[in-house]
Amino acid sequence: MSRILFIVAGLLLPTLGWSAGGGHTFPNDKVEIDWSDKAAMQRGARTFVNYCLSCHSAAYSRFNRVGEDLGIPDEMVLDNLIFTTDVNGDKTKVGELMKTTMTVEYAEQAFGTAPPDLSLIARSRGVDWLYNYLRGFYVDDTRVGLGVNNGVFQNVGMPHVLAELQGLQQPKYKTVQDSHGNESEVIVGFEIIKPGSMTKSEYDNTIHDLVAFLDYLAEPYKQTRKNVGTGVIIFLFVFLILAYLLKKEYWKDVH
Template identity: 50%
Template sequence: MKKLIIVLLVLFSSHVAASPGGIELQSAKIDLDNKASLQRGAKYFVNYCLSCHSAKQLRYSRMAEDLGISPELVELNLMFTGEKIFDGMTISMRPKDAEKWFGVNPPDLSLIARSRGPDWLYTYLKGFYIDDSRPFGVNNVLFPKVGMPHVLADLQGLQKAVYKDVKLKDGSIRKVIDHLEIAEPGRMNEREFDKAMNDLVNFMAYMGEPAKLERQRLGWKVLLFILLMLGVFHLLKKEYWKDIH
């Protein structure tokens, strides 16, 4: 029984997010049942990310079904590059060009919410700040020397880093980023931008696992079944061993 409890605990504990440099992750609220949020997130993703990043594992048709949007509306509002509704989300930029422009290839984002975690993504998207030493004029608190431009600058505006002094063990003083603050406002205020990013991360979490909606419902049924079977096997075992003892 002890082993079973440990296995269950491991299965259900979500991974703990950690970040380098002591930057605290801000938490995104993930709600895969909130279709309105997922729809808004899809719009941001298509408009602001899909020009560089693909999401090959998600088909437009699947997204239409899961998010409750008609295929016609998806084709009209969310597809721009002449793809078919049964295609995955690809991009038309060639990898070679991407490398020339950005130094690295923008990775496919299908599974990014699983590898990085939603809180990391949320903090990353809000973490761009002015840094004139970088090719695109920005850096990122979670991803130092990031090769991605601040593509959301028209919404968020530009942030600057505010530093604080930290005394190290040997007595020397180091400047580290304390927090970011808006230096040039964008079209959204801070609250609106937070909400937009939460919607976007919610969509990316969905993207990583369209089957999750279905699985969450199935999960409890499966668990109940396993527990029932455990009982049955226990009784069977008792029955078999009865004569041997």
């Protein structure tokens, strides 16, 4: 028994340490994604192509496939989601992959590291992390060139590209003591110091929709898979009843 307690305590300890001395892990809100809410994903797709595709690719997806899945006709995809041109200067075709036009060499020079492809980011980071990351940029004058830092991704190389919407915020700190009596400052919240074009709740909704889109990108089959799963269970259940009736019918004369 004592051994089991010991193991349980061992498993819990790291989580305690994390919450006490986690330092820069703010904000830490949860986000609910409704996979059947295509309207949210459409709005997210629009934000994505307007604000993210200039640096990041989503090169596992094609524009028209996204349109088809989210219920956007090809002409609307062309008018509303495609703002890039190909090497000949012609508008990117609707069947093309969602690639950024920025070259890796340029990006590395400009940002120190190339912006990663975001096709699978919702799977590798999780939707909560993304929701907090995109709401977690704050003013930090020590960051030369960028002027911002991020509560969940310290010293990130990405600028606050949504600052015009969110505005600029500064962190509120609290001093905490760890078990050895060492003091450190942790971020416990933010306050807007320069408003953007959106209110806080409008911005939160925009990020919710953007994360919903990124979640769809990472797993385009999630919705279909859920529907197929339910169908299979219903089929098996009906089949079970039929098989039972059939068995009764076959055995009825044997006794």
